[in-house]
Amino acid sequence: MLFKMAWRNVWRNKRRSIITMASVSFALFFALVMRSMQLGTYDQAYSSVINATTGYLQWQGEGYWEKQSLERSFSPNEEDLAKIENHPEVIDLVPRLESFALLASDHSDTRPGLIRGIEADKESLYFGLADKIESGHLPAKGENGVVLAKKLAENLGLSIGDTLVIIGQGYHGMSANGKYPVIGLAKLPNPDANKSTVFIGLEQMQELTGAFGQYTGLVLIPKSTDKLAALKTELSAKLSEGSEILTWREMMPELIQAMEADSAGGLAILFILYLVIGFGIFGTILMLSAERRPEFGILISIGMNRARLAVTTFMETSFLSLLGILLGSILSLPISWYYHLNPIQLSGEMEKMTEEYGMEPIIPFSVDPSIWLTHGLVVLVISMILGLYAVFSIYRLSPVKAMRR
């Protein structure tokens, strides 16, 4: 009964209800599309940067990440290795041995570069490295050869079949010098990486640096990326001294914070929007309770319980915003969904800007249901709090005075 009354009350003043709903749905629509875009961008930025660099979880020698020096590389003991490998949440381990060195060809300057010793099969399987190869191929297991990032190859004046000279510092202060044939060229999306990366087989790298059996990191491939922190804690507890497990959040705090700062800016704008909409809803509730004073007075004096009246009015105002919320959510869904499937392609300066940060120049939208839930809920809570004004005014109402007007 109360429910029905509230519902009918909503439609007593159609125009006003529709405008109020429209304002709620506009704000929510805007908020949802914006958040969906922002969060989608972060997701894609995270995953592209994570996949191109550290992976979600890495098992490293203690203190390696801070110094990133071969001296802190490690070689896991059998026991630990078995424990990690057999953990049901870990699909695989991808070993890496990385170090900086000087690169040269016979007819150019030397320039610094990052030598990444990898297992090509695994890198391709989990991080799509093979897709980035433009010509040639990645070094197969045991093959003696290097793949150069494209820009680096240009700068060094090297192409497939030429020889790359590596001059560097190995493990325990050994010198790490070697000559390798170039067997492939890779186009890396991050411009910095594209200017400096050399891929080499893991065993060749271990031989070059004298770090036999050592790794600078083992990337753990988790089954799901949702509960990394918990997985980290669980795995860390099993490890013996000397090595540690880091999540990408620990390895790249700058990335997170830059995104969080950006996200905070977006939330600030939404906050203003909600503030403004809140006032709009409040205005409606104010009008509604003012124009119905005589009616409320009559209802109370003929014996309607104040609580029931209050509940009816509260339901009425909640309906209003609920309808607005539903409308806004439904309207925003096709847009987010469309751009989720067909990300916006950036061009011109924007493209350069995103590439400078090492990301792909696209803006995909996120369709994570939690965005809809959170913002729908926020608006609902705001309107419910404002709805309390109507409840309050009903309890304060003096029927005689209200009817006399």
Add this chain to the structure above:
Amino acid sequence: MKTLFNIAWRNIWRNKLRSSVVIISIMLGIWAGIFVSAFSFGLNDQRKDALLKNQFSHIQVHKAEWKDQMEVEYLLSEAKAILSSLSSKTEIAAVAPRVIANGMAATAHYSGGVQIYGIEAEAENKLTGLAAKIDSSGKYFSKKGRNPILIGAALAEKLEVKPGSKVILNFSNANNDLVSASFKVKGIYTEVSSTIEKMKVYVRANDLQELLGIGAEDYHEIAAFAENEADSDSLKTWLQGQYPNQLVESWKDLAPELAYSDSIMTQMLFIIIGIIMLALSFGIINTMLMAVLERRKELGVLMCVGMSKGRVFSMIIIETLYLSLIGGPLGIILGYFSVEQGKLSGLSLEVFSDGLASYGIGTIIYPSVPSSFYFGTAAIVFIMTLLASIYPARHALKLNPIETIRTI
């Protein structure tokens, strides 16, 4: 007409609470909008200033080939002449030449790629204020000492060096031979951007020239800072005219994305103000529509006694404008004062410090707004309100005077 304004003014105060809610919502909306915009402007300006001061300067001159490939041999052919014509120009505040080599810095603990900048101590300090960035444990370059080097704090941590330690630099010289030289850390510099700290090391130009096997007046780069940033483009044209064989670039060429974000900033923020105003106009329309509907009878009477439709229409529009002409300016004034206050005290963003540092700015943000932005905002408020007022005013026009006064 004056009467109309009077009536409209009194009308909006007939329901004080309702009008106040609208006025306050406009005021708060505009205030918050301005403040957020000022914050974004401030952030962007600070980033730009920091990057120009530390990294790009206003103008840079290179040999044309340098842009594609930073080879030792691509030296500026008229370095001395360029230097003297730049320093004789009054619009130029500071100018400094640099020798640049790519190489590796190594200690027993770590080795990593670096860009080695050979600088003229005094000129460089004037250009980028390098001496002030050196922390208290070390010193800036002086004439004395052999092969001193300045290292960024982030790199120093990795190399595990402090002032007095030795660092080996490896790079190739003009004959493509590998040179390995030992440098003594003179000081550790800090920079807002940790990327720069990891990448750039500074040595004296003479030391580097000698090791590279190039002349004492050979440089790869000349960077200049104008007294006034707005002159960058005209100075660039002038200098390019003087030295057609060199590549002269302004910061807009060197960092196009910086110039771009600068230019779209204002548009973006006006869009945000527009969206806020759009949300506000729902409230305005609603309130004014109610005001018209509850005064149906009164408006009917007015029309019956001979008030023209045009006047009724204008009256409603004026009432609507009053609402936002009180709320809007109040919001703008509040915005102005809070921005001015923010300029003095700054807003601390300590929580995001690492992220901001990689973005190239410090943690204290000073909001700032070009004064044209206030006028733009005022214009948006006025236009949007005018648009919002049309619906309720039209509704008043459609009232049938006879019908409205017949009902109770």
